[in-house]
Amino acid sequence: MTECKTTHGVKKLGCPHLNRGLAFTKEERAANGLEGLLPAAVSTGDEQVARVKEMMNRFERPLDKFLVLDSLHATDENLYFKMLVEHTDECMPLVYTPTVGEVCQKFSHIYRYPRGLFVSLEQKGRVAELIANCPQKDVDVIVVTDGQRILGLGDLGANGMGIPVGKLSLYTACAGINPAKTLPVTIDVGTNNPENLADPLYIGLRRERATGADFDELVDEFITEARRRWPNVLIQFEDFGNHNAFALLERYRDKILCFNDDIQGTAAVALAGVYSAVRVSGRKFSEQRFLFLGAGEAATGIADLIVDALVDEGMPREEARKHCALFDSKGLVTANRTGLAANKQPYAHDLPDCTTFLEAVKAIRPTGIVGVAAQPKAFNEEVLAEMAAINERPIIFALSNPTSRAECDAETAYRATEGRALFASGSPFAPVDVCGRHFVPRQGNNSYVFPGLGLGAVFANARMMPTGMFLTAARELAALVSEEDLAQGSLYPSLSEVRHVSMKIGAAVAAYAYEHGLAGNERPSDIEAAVADFMYRPE
Numbered sequence: 001m002t003e004c005k006t007t008h009g010v011k012k013l014g015c016p017h018l019n020r021g022l023a024f025t026k027e028e029r030a031a032n033g034l035e036g037l038l039p040a041a042v043s044t045g046d047e048q049v050a051r052v053k054e055m056m057n058r059f060e061r062p063l064d065k066f067l068v069l070d071s072l073h074a075t076d077e078n079l080y081f082k083m084l085v086e087h088t089d090e091c092m093p094l095v096y097t098p099t100v101g102e103v104c105q106k107f108s109h110i111y112r113y114p115r116g117l118f119v120s121l122e123q124k125g126r127v128a129e130l131i132a133n134c135p136q137k138d139v140d141v142i143v144v145t146d147g148q149r150i151l152g153l154g155d156l157g158a159n160g161m162g163i164p165v166g167k168l169s170l171y172t173a174c175a176g177i178n179p180a181k182t183l184p185v186t187i188d189v190g191t192n193n194p195e196n197l198a199d200p201l202y203i204g205l206r207r208e209r210a211t212g213a214d215f216d217e218l219v220d221e222f223i224t225e226a227r228r229r230w231p232n233v234l235i236q237f238e239d240f241g242n243h244n245a246f247a248l249l250e251r252y253r254d255k256i257l258c259f260n261d262d263i264q265g266t267a268a269v270a271l272a273g274v275y276s277a278v279r280v281s282g283r284k285f286s287e288q289r290f291l292f293l294g295a296g297e298a299a300t301g302i303a304d305l306i307v308d309a310l311v312d313e314g315m316p317r318e319e320a321r322k323h324c325a326l327f328d329s330k331g332l333v334t335a336n337r338t339g340l341a342a343n344k345q346p347y348a349h350d351l352p353d354c355t356t357f358l359e360a361v362k363a364i365r366p367t368g369i370v371g372v373a374a375q376p377k378a379f380n381e382e383v384l385a386e387m388a389a390i391n392e393r394p395i396i397f398a399l400s401n402p403t404s405r406a407e408c409d410a411e412t413a414y415r416a417t418e419g420r421a422l423f424a425s426g427s428p429f430a431p432v433d434v435c436g437r438h439f440v441p442r443q444g445n446n447s448y449v450f451p452g453l454g455l456g457a458v459f460a461n462a463r464m465m466p467t468g469m470f471l472t473a474a475r476e477l478a479a480l481v482s483e484e485d486l487a488q489g490s491l492y493p494s495l496s497e498v499r500h501v502s503m504k505i506g507a508a509v510a511a512y513a514y515e516h517g518l519a520g521n522e523r524p525s526d527i528e529a530a531v532a533d534f535m536y537r538p539e
């Protein structure tokens with residue numbers, strides 16, 4: 001009897017979902033066989049948070065601060081999420097971009113705790129067994145990567161697992177998805193990264209990346225088996241290499257509850273930023289012209305949603321497409337180019353051939369430039385000055401991650417445009433004082449929308465996620481930007497409001513599902529109240 005009681009208590013201390021550490025009350029300790037296993041003091045949640053902050057403050061380097069949070073994640077999940085919720089500004093750059101980039105690069109060297117599911121090519125044909133090994137009874141959200149395009153850092157193989165883990169931390173911290181019902185997944189088909197292959201500590205499959213049928217069949221098997229065990233699960237594709245990202249979205253978007261965050265989530269956040277910029281500049285949305293540096297997942301995802309939004313306002317699609325131009329690794333995408341990938345073709349306009357981005361800016365005279373090519377400092381002083389010469393309020397979005405891959409930093413953007421830039425960045429930049437003004441730049445990062453999108457889809461038990469949901473999310477996010485935000489140069493709401501933002505996006509997306517016959521449950525009378533109530537809160 002005593003032994004059984006003790007086992008029960010130890011289990012609680014050893015289970016990150018159940019462990020409350022020093023916050024277990026005296027009564028809970030007595031009832032659960034925990035007496036003697038913890039020191040006498042009972043800490044309040046605030047005291048626990050103060051202790052963690054003190055530990056983090058002992059370290060200078062973001063990676064070390066991350067490791068403090070990561071050990072908490074593995075041992076006391078409630079406290080981990082309490083930290084993230086109450087100190088989002090401080091913790092998000094650690095569990096997410098930019099530090100998560102370094103976490104992934106060093107993942108094999110800092111690996112300590114098992115987390116998530118690794119589906120390796122060696123286990124093809126046996127994925128059902130792997131899924132049966134997962135302890136989660138219910139899973140609401142899976143974030144899955146193959147590690148081929150981790151942020152702007154390239155192929156990191158199985159080390160890319162840091163990304164699904166970080167994204168799912170945001171699902172819980174920002175949108176209240178129950179952490180016990182999340183599953184980070186890495187599809188490991190090898191890596192073409194020579195450093196990984198030569199690293200004796202590399203945790204992944206040590207072979208060249210598999211492609212074609214081997215890859216497709218493994219992903220299909222994973223999706224089939226995951227949905228067999230958890231039929232309502234939302235699957236978020238993340239940081240797949242360009243070709244597979246588009247192919248997987250095409251294959252699954254009309255069949256299952258899924259979306260590609262880099263293509264569709266990024267599109268929604270960028271469109272919301274554009275709506276904010278339009279409010280400041282006073283120049284109509286239909287008068288905007290965008291030039292993208294990059295023509296991949298993020299670029300054509302954003303361009304496609306801008307086109308959908310213009311069409312929704314009544315503009316013919318062919319005309320709307322002319323409002324977006326792409327510049328890729330070979331130069332400006334024009335009608336003269338041959339062999340263009342399908343996602344680029346709608347934007348191959350009759351334009352002069354340009355081999356530098358500056359030439360393209362001069363030729364197209366865009367109202368906005370959007371950097372999504374992971375080419376650091378590509379928005380140099382000349383490019384920015386040209387944008388400022390063409391526009392009273394140039395839109396400058398440097399969206400590549402992590403910070404080391406940003407097209408420009410906030411200070412450069414404001415200085416080179418005499419403080420006139422309408423700026424957003426993928427990774428965070430601190431506030432800057434330029435031209436006698438105090439600017440508070442905010443992140444044009446899909447993290448403002450994917451948690452709320454997922455929350456809405458899970459809440460309504462949606463069957464799929466059509467484009468209308470992404471337009472809805474963009475508009476809802478834009479509507480939450482206040483005049484005070486805009487006055488200080490912020491095109492997005494404060495991170496301190498992110499749970500409210502996610503609740504509003506979640507409610508709007510759920511409402512879309514109910515209105516379009518996509519929901520699997522009854523519409524509640526007050527969707528916002530019901531969504532807010534559904535959200536997990538660390539105690």
Ligand SMILES: NC(=O)C1=CN([C@@H]2O[C@H](COP(=O)(O)OP(=O)(O)OC[C@H]3O[C@@H](n4cnc5c(N)ncnc54)[C@H](OP(=O)(O)O)[C@@H]3O)[C@@H](O)[C@H]2O)C=CC1
Nearest residue numbers: 151152242295296297298328329373374400401426445446
């Ligand atoms: N802020 C946010 O929320 C998000 C940011 N991103 C960031 O965007 C970046 C790109 O991601 P993604 O679109 O998914 O990646 P892709 O691999 O799909 O696309 C990269 C694009 O960059 C182009 N490119 C590469 N080198 C150059 C160059 N020298 N000049 C011009 N273009 C070049 C490629 O050209 P080509 O087609 O010729 O190969 C390709 O079109 C990453 O840094 C990522 O972190 C992505 C998603 C969300």
Ligand SMILES: CC(=O)C(=O)O
Nearest residue numbers: 151239262401445446
């Ligand atoms: C933010 C994000 O999803 C990316 O950079 O890939």
Ligand SMILES: [Mg+2]
Nearest residue numbers: 238239261262
């Ligand atoms: Mg991504």
